[in-house]
Amino acid sequence: xxxxxxxxxxxxxxxxxxxxxxxxxxxxxxxxxxxxxxxxxxxxxxxxxxxxxxxxxxxxxxxxxxxxxxxxxxxxxxxxxxxxxxxxxxxxxxxxxxxxxxxxxxxxxxxxxxxxxxxxxxxxxxxxxxxxxxxxxxxxxxxxxxxxxxxxxxxxxxxxxxxxxxxxxxxxxxxxxxxxxxxxxxxxxxxxxxxxxxxxxxxxxxxxxxxxxx
Numbered sequence: 001x002x003x004x005x006x007x008x009x010x011x012x013x014x015x016x017x018x019x020x021x022x023x024x025x026x027x028x029x030x031x032x033x034x035x036x037x038x039x040x041x042x043x044x045x046x047x048x049x050x051x052x053x054x055x056x057x058x059x060x061x062x063x064x065x066x067x068x069x070x071x072x073x074x075x076x077x078x079x080x081x082x083x084x085x086x087x088x089x090x091x092x093x094x095x096x097x098x099x100x101x102x103x104x105x106x107x108x109x110x111x112x113x114x115x116x117x118x119x120x121x122x123x124x125x126x127x128x129x130x131x132x133x134x135x136x137x138x139x140x141x142x143x144x145x146x147x148x149x150x151x152x153x154x155x156x157x158x159x160x161x162x163x164x165x166x167x168x169x170x171x172x173x174x175x176x177x178x179x180x181x182x183x184x185x186x187x188x189x190x191x192x193x194x195x196x197x198x199x200x201x202x203x204x205x206x207x208x209x210x211x212x213x214x
Contacts, residue, residue, distance in 0.1 A: 003099075005092045006052040008036045011100075013044040020106035021096060022212070024050040025089070025115030027137075029061035035112060038205065043212060047102055053114075054088060055081065064114050082144040086121040093129050105156075108132040108212065113170065113198065120178075121145050123159075124185070127152050133159045134208045137167060137198055139174040140181050150185065159189035160211040162204050164196035 024035040036050035053062040065081035111119035116138020123130040125146035163175035182189040194201040
């Protein structure tokens, strides 16, 4: 059976009975090679899988959901597509667990931008599937969460949230609301800001790598 998403994989260099998983989810208009470029810098005992989003954006990018503009250049997200991608990612996690000796209690999502928005949606809609989330330059969109998500058990979830203070794509004000939202849900989280735009600063990378090793 073909996997539901195309992906790149780096198998762990240190083999355990069951190894943890890092699932990388790229941003709008990018592809699976983007975040995979720093796979070699991540801890050796992880399976590292970088997934390609399902919607093609010519010439060579992909998206988890469409973003459209009206005549006044207001931006709209296709929340129906986003919710479909949320469930596609959950199915994909199950496929990876079936295929590789991955510890189902040690699945971490690392999402950038649109991938981070989806990481919130996956982890809070299906917290039993995810242990840690690294949400880079994203925000919480309640419209793409599963109905009744507030009743979920979030006791084992842990978020690392980061954002560039000069982000020109997703305003830093949106990101600053995320810790408060997670606190209200009782989700453990840390928030970091860096003096950059819409990207991952070297210090940001080192900080979230430390978070993975905790």
